[in-house]
Amino acid sequence: MQFLKILFWCLLAFVAAVFTLGNWTTVPIKLWGGLIAEVNLPLLLFVTFLIGLVPTMLYYNAIRWRLRNRLATSERTLADLRGVLAPAAPASLEPDAPVIPPAAVPTAVPPGGA
Template sequence: MQFLKILFWCLLAFVAALFTYGNWFSVPIRLWGGLVAETNLPALLLVTFLAGLLPTLAWQSALRWRLRQRLASTERALAELRTVPLIVPASPSTPAVQDIAPS
């Protein structure tokens, strides 16, 4: 299975390299105030990909951190409940202690 994973990533890198080689030309980007930025198409695609990926990764890592904290606090509470001795009420079959009147 590890071999297939490595093969997949190698093929993906090869396709990305072919795309970069075949599309290495400048693309004009119109900015505010009439400014125009000339950038390469692969660099532009990489920047837009990272602009979408990084906030999603940050959100996911924050969510996982929060869930780990909740799980840890729940496990601590469960451990505390396990250490507290459980008081079991007397069953009705055991006789209750009766007050004996002094004679």
Template sequence: MQFLKILFWCLLAFVAAVFTFGNWTTVSIQLFGGLVAEVNLPLLLLTTFLLGLVPTFVYQRWVRFRLRQRLLSAERALETERALAAAPPVTTAPAPPVIAPEVA
């Protein structure tokens, strides 16, 4: 199975390299204030891909972190409840009777 993963990533890298060499053209981008940026097409595509991927990835990691924290909190509460339920009941000795002083 590891071999197939390596083969897949190598094939993907090869396709990306062929795409990069085949599309190595300059693209003009109109910016604010009349500025024009000349950017290579593969760099532009990589930048737009990362602009979409990174926020989604960060959000997904944050959700996983919060769910993991909630799960750990619930597990700790469950362990506490189990420990309290398994502990033998505490019995206390009866208090000695209080003797009222005699009034003469």
């Protein structure tokens, strides 16, 4: 599986390199006050990709952090409740004494059946 991951990332890097070499042109961007910035197309696409990726990743990590904290709090509460509600074992039972299983529970007979 690790080999497939490495192969995927190498293939993606190769496609990105071919795209970069094939589209190495400057793109004029009109700024305020009549300024024009000339930026290479691959750099412009990379920056716009990061503008979309970074806020999404920040939101995702914040949600994961919040859910992880909620889960840890719930697990601590559950452990505390288990400690409080755990019944104490009777001291009269000997470790070698045979354990008697509980009696069988009668089952309901369907109507019309024997």
